[in-house]
Amino acid sequence: MPGVVLILENHGATVYLDKFDPTLSEKSPKEIATALRARISSSKKFMVFASDHIKESKWVPWELGLADGCKRSGNVAIFPAPEKAFEYRWTEQEYLGIYDRVVWGTFKGNDKPEWMVWNHVSNEAMPLREWIEG
Secondary structure, eight states: OHHHHHHHHHTTOOOOOGGGOGGGTTSOHHHHHHHHHHHHHHOSOEEEEEETTGGGOSSHHHHHHHHHHHSOTTSEEEEEEOSSTTOOGGGGSTTGGGSEEEEEEOOTTOOSOEEEEEETTTTEEEEHHHHHHO
């Protein structure tokens, strides 16, 4: 996961990972929920790192639902990280397939690939840095 953090930070993001937050380890589920609720509601953007193991998470659906409810449309995205290239099984999880995705690609008229946030429904994208700063 550090590679994803590096990509996001190199594009202007300040990254918080609940998995690596030592203050959460000694808290009750209710205290964890309160801390995550505060963290999510105070952030401008919310992104889920979606590996093939996301279906096993007990917290991701709750966190994503919370972010969806308190963020403007377009401020929640999924950073897919399948184990195999071009694997999109993670989108079978109902709620994951409705969000914009971080992808590596090229914009029309530009041969240089870059990280972008892509809306697969409208087939429109913006540079990752622009999405983060927006």
